[in-house]
Amino acid sequence: MVDKKKHKVVFQLTSGDTLVHKAMVRQIGHLLEAAPNSKVEVVCHSAGLPFLVTNQTKQAEKIKELKNRGVEFYACENSMRDKNVKKSDLLPESGTVPSGIVEVVLKQEKGWSYIKAGF
Amino acid sequence: MVDKKKHKVVFQLTSGDTLVHKAMVRQIGHLLEAAPNSKVEVVCHSAGLPFLVTNQTKQAEKIKELKNRGVEFYACENSMRDKNVKKSDLLPESGTVPSGIVEVVLKQEKGWSYIKAGF
Amino acid sequence: MVDKKKHKVVFQLTSGDTLVHKAMVRQIGHLLEAAPNSKVEVVCHSAGLPFLVTNQTKQAEKIKELKNRGVEFYACENSMRDKNVKKSDLLPESGTVPSGIVEVVLKQEKGWSYIKAGF
Numbered sequence: 240m241v242d243k244k245k246h247k248v249v250f251q252l253t254s255g256d257t258l259v260h261k262a263m264v265r266q267i268g269h270l271l272e273a274a275p276n277s278k279v280e281v282v283c284h285s286a287g288l289p290f291l292v293t294n295q296t297k298q299a300e301k302i303k304e305l306k307n308r309g310v311e312f313y314a315c316e317n318s319m320r321d322k323n324v325k326k327s328d329l330l331p332e333s334g335t336v337p338s339g340i341v342e343v344v345l346k347q348e349k350g351w352s353y354i355k356a357g358f
Numbered sequence: 359m360v361d362k363k364k365h366k367v368v369f370q371l372t373s374g375d376t377l378v379h380k381a382m383v384r385q386i387g388h389l390l391e392a393a394p395n396s397k398v399e400v401v402c403h404s405a406g407l408p409f410l411v412t413n414q415t416k417q418a419e420k421i422k423e424l425k426n427r428g429v430e431f432y433a434c435e436n437s438m439r440d441k442n443v444k445k446s447d448l449l450p451e452s453g454t455v456p457s458g459i460v461e462v463v464l465k466q467e468k469g470w471s472y473i474k475a476g477f
Numbered sequence: 478m479v480d481k482k483k484h485k486v487v488f489q490l491t492s493g494d495t496l497v498h499k500a501m502v503r504q505i506g507h508l509l510e511a512a513p514n515s516k517v518e519v520v521c522h523s524a525g526l527p528f529l530v531t532n533q534t535k536q537a538e539k540i541k542e543l544k545n546r547g548v549e550f551y552a553c554e555n556s557m558r559d560k561n562v563k564k565s566d567l568l569p570e571s572g573t574v575p576s577g578i579v580e581v582v583l584k585q586e587k588g589w590s591y592i593k594a595g596f
């Protein structure tokens with residue numbers, strides 16, 4: 240039974256653990272299967288930034304698939320400066336936000352559900 | 359001083375760390391002491407599933423106690439499939455939900471507070 | 478561009494990992510740069526208690542700075558009992574709350590955004 244509601248969910252990824260990355264991608268897939276109209280955004284900052292860095296992530300293909308299904312991915316510009324990551328180092332599917340933490344707060348203020356990724 | 363309000367809190371457990379399990383059980387106990395009318399639900403998925411698996415959990419007794427005080431425990435059916443866990447493998451106190459992540463989102467949409475378990 | 482809104486954000490710290498402490502302090506700094514009028518509260522319990530213990534934390538100076546910018550820090554009295562930490566063991570910048578978990582729930586009920594610290 241498919242849930243047609245447009246759930247809005249912001250995932251915060253701050254982990255560099257590739258198993259966390261894999262689990263999160265799987266969870267988003269399950270969410271979109273159950274409720275395909277949902278709006279999902281993934282905010283990556285701190286130790287989670289490599290998830291969106293082309294030569295570091297192991298999830299490039301899954302990210303491309305999810306992006307095609309409407310999921311948005313954002314890297315935090317503060318974290319990029321801290322880690323000396325340039326826009327051109329990110330996957331083409333990744334946008335950026337000035338501050339990852341502010342983005343997660345703004346989404347919650349707009350009524351999005353919050354999921355902290357990680358074990 | 360006892361808080362009589364019926365707080366509604368959903369805990370998301372995705373960790374397999376038995377110290378996290380122990381800490382979460384203790385936290386729920388503290389919550390129910392401070393506010394005994396609270397409604398608490400624990401959603402276990404991903405690496406957190408073993409918390410509800412009879413021959414894997416170390417918290418069976420505490421889970422029974424908390425269930426008797428009204429706490430609900432749910433295993434994610436997606437995670438059960440991934441890990442080849444059957445309903446009969448779960449503690450008798452455990453229910454199931456089709457998707458752990460969707461359950462956590464639905465609860466937040468209904469105004470429940472969200473606590474991500476783990477360190 | 479400065480965001481003048483008074484965002485309200487409760488951070489829950491339950492990790493003893495000093496890298497998590499460092500990352501959280503940095504994130505709060507970034508949040509206050511982007512939105513200086515924000516109200517931020519940090520609730521420390523479980524394994525996160527040492528963050529506020531004078532002879533254990535590595536963030537005393539940063540905590541003092543953030544407190545001067547209006548950030549509130551609270552230790553959980555349940556965790557203090559569990560770990561035999563007295564009020565006099567805490568940083569002077571730290572207040573206490575009867576239950577860390579209840580504090581995080583109460584803040585969410587009042588519309589504060591929730592950030593679970595940690596990787």
